[in-house]
Amino acid sequence: MFLSLRKRYSDWIIKSAFERISPKRLLVQALKGDDVECSCCGGKFLAFMPFGTAKNKRPHCLCPQCGTLPRHRLMWLFLKERTQLLKKPMRLLHIAPETFYFNTFSKHPLVDYVAGDMFMPGYKYSPGTIDLDVTAIQFPDGSFDAVICSHVLEHVPDDVRGMRELCRVLKTGGFAIIQVPMLPGLERTDEDTSITDPLERERRFGQHDHFRIYGLDLKDRLESAGFLVEVVPFCDKFTKQEMFRYGLPAGEDVEAYYYCVKA
Numbered sequence: 001m002f003l004s005l006r007k008r009y010s011d012w013i014i015k016s017a018f019e020r021i022s023p024k025r026l027l028v029q030a031l032k033g034d035d036v037e038c039s040c041c042g043g044k045f046l047a048f049m050p051f052g053t054a055k056n057k058r059p060h061c062l063c064p065q066c067g068t069l070p071r072h073r074l075m076w077l078f079l080k081e082r083t084q085l086l087k088k089p090m091r092l093l094h095i096a097p098e099t100f101y102f103n104t105f106s107k108h109p110l111v112d113y114v115a116g117d118m119f120m121p122g123y124k125y126s127p128g129t130i131d132l133d134v135t136a137i138q139f140p141d142g143s144f145d146a147v148i149c150s151h152v153l154e155h156v157p158d159d160v161r162g163m164r165e166l167c168r169v170l171k172t173g174g175f176a177i178i179q180v181p182m183l184p185g186l187e188r189t190d191e192d193t194s195i196t197d198p199l200e201r202e203r204r205f206g207q208h209d210h211f212r213i214y215g216l217d218l219k220d221r222l223e224s225a226g227f228l229v230e231v232v233p234f235c236d237k238f239t240k241q242e243m244f245r246y247g248l249p250a251g252e253d254v255e256a257y258y259y260c261v262k263a
């Protein structure tokens, strides 16, 4: 009896120890500090981790705890400051959901959450995500109070059609946060949907599967799709020290927020 209890207790100790020393948990523990702070999960660390390919590794990027990148952390601050999301009941359509956002929105009592992505063979999607083509959304007009679509439209050949669809499914007065990669100072979007060579796409548009890199005419495109657009230079409100502490994006990632409202 006593031996059996002792055995069960030692098994429990070993199991708990293994659970505690998962690689991610070890990393989070090792990086604990107070030099940087994640605006999404609230974790405080010595540093954010590098992220990217071997050719294009970006320092000071990934939160070791929640996996967010600079643009995700900035969007979280923007949503909290500028919108009523999570403060009052809303039906939200989220295209190509990022993990932190999916986990937060799908559990939140004030969010009626629809997460959609264009399903591709070989990729895994969070349970509950629906197969959705942003250029032919399967919901009636005026279905949502809010839409989030970040870093999607650069992958879509007819991006304006996608923007029109996002506007169509919003209720009047609803808002959309639409983010795309932009080249600072570029006046007109550089695009060519006929390029199929991944290396040429990467050289010209920054990634092997992008059809374009956006310029300042993004506002005109969004307006042509039916939105009222407010360009918000949200990064400008932070000091350099705050940008570093919260690991917020430098220039090329988020030029400004294009806050879109359906009139």
Ligand SMILES: [Zn+2]
Pocket (backbone or CB within 6 Å): 038, 039, 040, 041, 042, 043, 063, 064, 065, 066, 067, 068
């Ligand atoms: Zn985090």
